[in-house]
Amino acid sequence: MKALQLQEIGKPLEYVDLSPPSETGIYVSVQVLAAGLNHRDLWIQQGQYAGIQTPIILGSDAMGIYKDKKVILNPSMNWTNQSLSPPKTFKILGLPNNGTFAESVLVPARNIFPKPGHLSTVEAAALPLAGLTAYRVLFSRCKLGKNSRVLITGIGGGVALMALQFALSYGNEVWVTSGSPQKIKKAVGLGAQGGVLYTDDDWDKQLLAKAGGGFDVIVDSAAGKGFKKLIKVANPGARVGLYGGTTGKIDGVIPQAVFWKQLTICGSTMGSTVEFRKMLSFVNKHQIVPVIDKVFTLKEGNKAFQRMKSGKQFGKIVLKIE
Amino acid sequence: MKALQLQEIGKPLEYVDLSPPSETGIYVSVQVLAAGLNHRDLWIQQGQYAGIQTPIILGSDAMGIYKDKKVILNPSMNWTNQSLSPPKTFKILGLPNNGTFAESVLVPARNIFPKPGHLSTVEAAALPLAGLTAYRVLFSRCKLGKNSRVLITGIGGGVALMALQFALSYGNEVWVTSGSPQKIKKAVGLGAQGGVLYTDDDWDKQLLAKAGGGFDVIVDSAAGKGFKKLIKVANPGARVGLYGGTTGKIDGVIPQAVFWKQLTICGSTMGSTVEFRKMLSFVNKHQIVPVIDKVFTLKEGNKAFQRMKSGKQFGKIVLKIE
DSSP states (O other), X not given: OEEEEXXXXXXXXXXXXXXXXXXXXXXXXXXXXXXXXXXXHHHHHTTOSTTOOSSEEOOOOOEEEETTEEEEEOOEESXXXXXXXXXXXXXXXXXXXXXXXXXXXXXXXXXXXEOOTTSXXXXXXXXXXXXXXXXIIIIIITOOOSSOEEEESSBTBHHHHHHHHHHHHTTOEEEEEESOHHHHHHHHHHTOOEEEETTSTTHHHHHHHHHTSOEEEEEESOOGGGHHHHHHTEEEEEEEEEOOOTTOOBOOBOHHHHXXXXXXXXXXXXXXXXXXXXXXXXXXXXXXOOOEEEEEEGGGHHHHHHHHHHTOOSSEEEEEOO | OEEXXXXXXXXXXXXXXXXXXXXXXXXXXXXXXXXXXXXXXXXXXXXXXXXXXXXXXXXXXXXXXXXXXXXXXXXXXXXXXXXXXXXXXXXXXXXXXOOSSBSEEEEEGXXXXXXXXXXXXXXXXXXXXXXXXXHIIIIIITXXXXXXXXXXXXXXXXXXXXXXXXXXXXXXXXXXXXXXXXXXXXXXXXXXXXXXETTSTTHHHHHHHHHTSOEEEEEESOOGGGHHHHHHXXXXXXXXXXXXXXXXXXXXXXXXXXXXXXXXXXXXOSOOHHHHHHHHHHHHHHTOOOOEEEEEEGGGHHHHHHHHHHTOOOSEEEEEOO
16 A cells, blocks of 8 residues: 655655555554644654654544445544543554554544545545544533634634634634734634734734633643733633643743633643544534645645645645545 | 721731721621631732722631621622622622721621531631632632542642641542641641642652652642642643742743643632532531631731731631630
């Protein structure tokens, strides 16, 4: 089978021909038709991840065929029951197990789910990891209800866009931040009320003025020095979901703001099988379609990684396997 | 009536004779027999609080007599229903309304509750604010269950001690930190497993070694530079309750630890009437007796404030009104 293999950390991926993996125990073979990229794949390729073993086929997301049926894969392995945190056996498809950037992939049969009928091959491949992460952080962790005011930072990323679509579908008012005016414009096109540039020093003041007040739920994957401003724009009782840390350590948070406003800061990543199932049912009910940035062939894998590295994408980058 | 009045910010309190307040609307007059001190009183006296108006009688805690019955007062005003955060009308007894450091105090009748039968006058006066704050942060916010491992920082303060007693009574293993070996010893005397000195740079490593692992619920009122170490000693799925910020801004928190461990940081202060009622019922059921540090007369009020300022207290400082 054709596969994209990381043979050495920091090096481009190799487009190689490997013998297909053999089914063993609860692991069954799924034919992959399309595979979504995630930041995780780029970070592993760049060596910014714990426990990397090479050679490895990366990729956590896939739409494919199993027993003649169109399926998608839950990338969250061994976290079956709802719980505060995953079990010690938890792992994510694509490391240490070989992932989806190949013509076939081995997964536990319980990680296979029917493809939502309203999604194309490429759209379905873009859903699993981002959809699961967005669902858990918004609903399980930040207890998002209806008619709330939501802020999503760094719009354009897969999880952020999914969170935007989920929050809108559930009847909320959503504002965004970005480093790019074009991305804010696109987010407004999807239903966001508006947004501000986080590159402006006073973005928090601009946002409070534009939005006419603060936010009940905030979803962030940047952390870093900007995080303290999220605390400023949080309404009393707000929940701040944190699912990434691209800009580093959190500094300068005023504790009095956290306790007087009774804020809750919720760390979150991935989710359980229970949450994956709920996410799928939500996506089906609200006919949500993931935003696709660009489609590459498996052979063009390194171009896809370049696209992700550029930070220019708005939506998911997907590899189509022909 | 005799009262301790703050006439000017930063100045000692004046022991004065005032005409007793007249009942008006829902406000009724309660005869005060003993009044507990809280850090809030000291901070107001020192001008470290928003919205201070002088002259003011400080004091949020009281045991007293109302309609010939022994009562205690809920210091949390207008936060009647359970909610994520208090309503805009929320205030704490003792600012802007005159408080309990006087022979009588005006409070809404709904803030009056029966004194727990097992508590003395002084013990009952030590309960309300610390008990309410500890109850909300531990149970409502950090969802403390049974058989969990709990860490309480800065043991010796009223809320910290109450949290220690509540967590122990509910069947948990509790560890503490302090700046004083004597206070750790006293906490062990109350049932804590052990503790470490937060003045040691490597207290987090010492604690993990001593306790043989991390913590499921952490309760802290210091914040500051030490907060990042709380994140380190938190178990996956842990809740970190924050009800104070005596050492300033939170710095250096690694976001990856927050989201990979699925941590929840819960800002909390005071509580609703619902929580006050639950706290009272918990205290009655488990026959919890607040730890008393020292009792002063109303006239000796400034000595009591000095004692609190020294940081040497272990338990509540109470003014007895004779």
